[in-house]
Amino acid sequence: MTNSVFLLVHPMHSCYEMKKQFQRTYMTAKFKKFQRELLGKISCDLSSCKKGVDISKDEVAEDVMFEESRRCVTFNVCFHKDTSEVDCNCRLFEYRGILCRHQIVVFIHKKLNQIPDKYILRMWSKNVKIxxxxxxxxxxxxxxxxxxxxxxxxxxxxxxxxxxxxxxxxxxxxxxxxxxxxxxxxxxxxxxxxxxxxxxxxxxxxxxxxxxxxxxxxINILDPSKRRPPYKRKQSKVEKVIKKRKESKKKTHTTSNKENMHKQIDESVEKVVV
Incomplete structure (x- = not known):
């Protein structure tokens, strides 16, 4: 799928540059997962921010559905000023390789339009060389x-x-x-x-x-399509006994079915004669 066709199939509903960045780079399935997290930031809010010299610690509150009620869950997010890296205690990026909504909220709050290369994994790229x-x-x-x-x-x-x-x-x-x-x-x-x-x-x-x-x-190797002929694996004694029992059960079952059919036919014939 070319980039022009991909943009037509998946139009950009937001003005964030990070979404365009992932859409140009990621495959369709992984981009949809990132898009889900980007839309999920609607239920998140930056509740508090503690600024340090090199690291700022933010708390992101998210409304989470639990059974039939909503609950507010707080996630701790650390922002490193030198490297522009963001760590979240939900660990979605570490386990799934996708930026979580809490990290996205912090990136938007810090006004970072371009996501660092660390969070754009090569394995999800459309141009990856296998x-x-x-x-x-x-x-x-x-x-x-x-x-x-x-x-x-x-x-x-x-x-x-x-x-x-x-x-x-x-x-x-x-x-x-x-x-x-x-x-x-x-x-x-x-x-x-x-x-x-x-x-x-x-x-x-x-x-x-x-x-x-x-x-x-x-150097000349034979055609791999020309395989060796099929063969039967040697069976152990236990396997042979089990196989014989299964075959005998099938035979007894078929013979019993035939006898029942013959009995039903005879009974129906007797009823007709009477």
Missing amino acids: SHTEVRISYDNGAMKSKACCFAKMCNAFYEVTELAEDSEDRYEKVMERMYELNISFKEGSCRSNEDISKVHQKNPTSCANGFGIPKES
Whole structure:
């Protein structure tokens, strides 16, 4: 579903920028859950606010339906000024990954139009890249994709580094520093483009397969649709006894039904003759 079609199907009834932010990013099902919380803020009210140097503690009162009556429940919300993060004791975001209505009330009260990136989870994004799409599939040598091959090679190399660094604090800190530096440099656009990577693989097309330690003879894999023929699992003695009892019960039940039918027929015939 494109963004234009999505906006037509789910029109924006509020002027909050945070709703537009989630609508552009989240999938339909998760956006509906956020929209439910946004509408639920109508039953919430900011009752008190205690401002500190770095943290302000707010109390949000919500009218909750309990059986046939309404009750006022108070939730404690902490707002961190440095990071613009909001913590609520209802723990909806921690358990479900969706901003709760109490957090939304505090965000609106603090006049924060844009929600921090922490609360926009990558797993609910419409443009998320699923990891299993990067798995190398090689039914034959020509089916191997350079992108998936590079992904798998990097994973294998990183696994080796983590095994060497997991027992040492110094190595762990060095790995994390390098990862942080690489992350920043790649985000700034200093990494090579996909075209450069594809050129490298065109020059040496067998480098990916050999990088995994797979011999050339085993690159060609049989078609997975050609499975082995079906077979019967070996049954234990207990299973065989239970199966025989069930079969005997079925036979006795069918024979008894037949006898009853014959008796009914005979009785009906006798009545007609009389």
